[in-house]
Amino acid sequence: MIDPSYKIVLVDDHTLFRNGLRILLNTINTYQVTGEAANGQEFLELLDQIMPDIVLLDIDMPVMDGITAAKRAMEKYPDLKIITLSMYGEEDYYYKMVDAGVKGFLLKNSDMNEVKSAIETVLAGGNYFSSELLQTLVNSLRSSSRNREPQYGLSEREIEILILICQGLSNQEIADQLYISKRTVDKHRANILEKSECKNTAQLVMYAIKNQLVEI
Template sequence: MTKYKVLLVDDHKLFRKGLRMLIETLDRFEVIGEASTGNEFLGLLGHLSPDVVMLDIAMPEMDGIEAAKRSLAKYPDLKIITLSMFGEQDYYFKMVDAGVRGFLLKNSDVTEVRMALETVVEGGNYFSHELLMNLVNSLKNSPEELTPDSPLSDREKEIILLICKGLSTQEIADNLCLSKRTVDSHRANILAKTNCRNTASLVIYAIRQKLAEL
């Protein structure tokens, strides 16, 4: 069985070692490299071809936000899962804008790590439920108000709900008995109507507009 390749980026060696050991228990994944800084990570991308990068937000020299921006500018198809701790909500929106595919808490167990990796490699987006609840609480005090009339159709709202559940385009198509091409078209229209750059920012939009409950 061909395994998906994972690159770990975190400045704490002990954490990387623990995460590596956890991932090595998964049949479908293998760790092909580690980096302790953003610069080291960018250097490794020159000769490694990871399917997924697990990237810490807070690192010396170059933080995860800048590392994500630079890596995705050069490798736009790269799938990045952000590693986060509670209390780092201020970084979430910036990481979303950078184009990451998911958020995972550093204290996640093997079941959630597996779910995050499998969801992302299959084309979906993964957001730790605990982390999203933390984010939702922080948004309660946001000055941004709800739009009085949603620009989305009922079908588009239905698709947003499935996106928020982490389903891939193909899974959404199967769930709604639509073609993948039709779902792709709906998704493009949704992003245009909501002024969202990517799926991750769309999830946050759905939370703010109360289109999805967590």
Template sequence: MEDYKIIIVDDHRIFRKGLRFLLDDMEGINVVGEAENGKEFLTLLKITSADIILMDINMPEMDGIEATIKALDRFPELKIIVLSMHGEEQYYDKMVEAGAKGFLLKNSDVDELSKALHTIGAGGTYFSQELLVGILNKRKQQKHPSEVIQFTDRELEVLQLICKGHNNNKIAEELFISIRTVERHRANLLSKTNCSNSIAMVMYAVKNNIIEI
């Protein structure tokens, strides 16, 4: 299998270089470019092909939300992972709507970076568990009522594992059910929550206190 080609987009040069240092030692990963803002990133995309983009949110000239929308409009096969810090949760819905496939804390360790990149590279989604815990804790403090949707026990089990970043194969193994059954539960969950994809469903589950992390 060919390496996943990665572009890092962040306005802090020291952070980009540090992240690249970690990625350069990672099996199956090839960093093909860097950009310091969304505008520079879109220019880079004209001459550099990539599979996965590690995208900062707040940047000068063009932020990560606008850059994600424009990049996916031109190259819909790209997979965007958001690089986030605590306190940026207000942007998550917009990044999901823009088409992001995953969210990572900027201080994620090598193991989590590798897991996220390979999960998303293989067509899955990924959400940092530490970020999920932070969002859940804020929601509990705000005491917003959850939307009333009836889920079966099995659907809740599947949803919990989706929120942990498990793919269909892993969920099937853990719950001792077939992959086709997992796919059916996933489709039902998307329908009930009115979400277009798994990452939007994770956000929905967190916002409505449906899961426990």
């Protein structure tokens, strides 16, 4: 159940976009926009005054971009939950944002149902990727990696589990589907993280796409 006191901070250099998103979010009684910033520097200064439950963060901004801001914010507040607001053509930045520790990606043309779904997923501890954005990323990666043999070093079972992770299944759900124990899945997941040098589920999704292990 989503706590009605959850606070949201909006970070985007377009005032009209922020105003519109704030109005829409504030109509949902479980959320409250408690702060806004027009660039990464303002956002970092705002964090020292307001600690939000979730941040919607633009990538391309003046003064300080979203990548730098996300890295600095996560270094200071490792538990901060950030969802990136993205536009088409910004695929080159996705890996950097994942490395910075963001928990989700939304296209700016997403409807409110998807925005709400992303916020709820991330607040619950998950990672969210816009399906439309992922498809764009997959197409880009397929084009750039054509004729290149993927190198991933995972066992068949680990690949099977990785694909299920990318489909959004929990460790228990994976265990039930494969008729193995959750403890076994936990161990495989740890091995996958170590072999892929990934830190979290978001990075695993990117890793699987990059190595053409999943079809979105």
